[in-house]
Amino acid sequence: xxxxxxxxxxxxxxxxxxxxxxxxxxxxxxxxxxxxxxxxxxxxxxxxxxxxxxxxxxxxxxx
Numbered sequence: 001x002x003x004x005x006x007x008x009x010x011x012x013x014x015x016x017x018x019x020x021x022x023x024x025x026x027x028x029x030x031x032x033x034x035x036x037x038x039x040x041x042x043x044x045x046x047x048x049x050x051x052x053x054x055x056x057x058x059x060x061x062x063x
Contacts, residue, residue, distance in 0.1 A: 007034050 011030050015022055022030075 004034055004038055007038075
């Protein structure tokens, strides 16, 4: 899997090749969106690797 820093560097260099000037807010947006996407990917991977949930009917209360 690609590292976060590598993805950020690639996106910034692509923007500069297209002639876009990135200010501090743009760089912050790129860093935030890359981090959020990678975290979502990790949460998805964890959900896919868990076991199957089996619901059990609760026992009646003891009186």
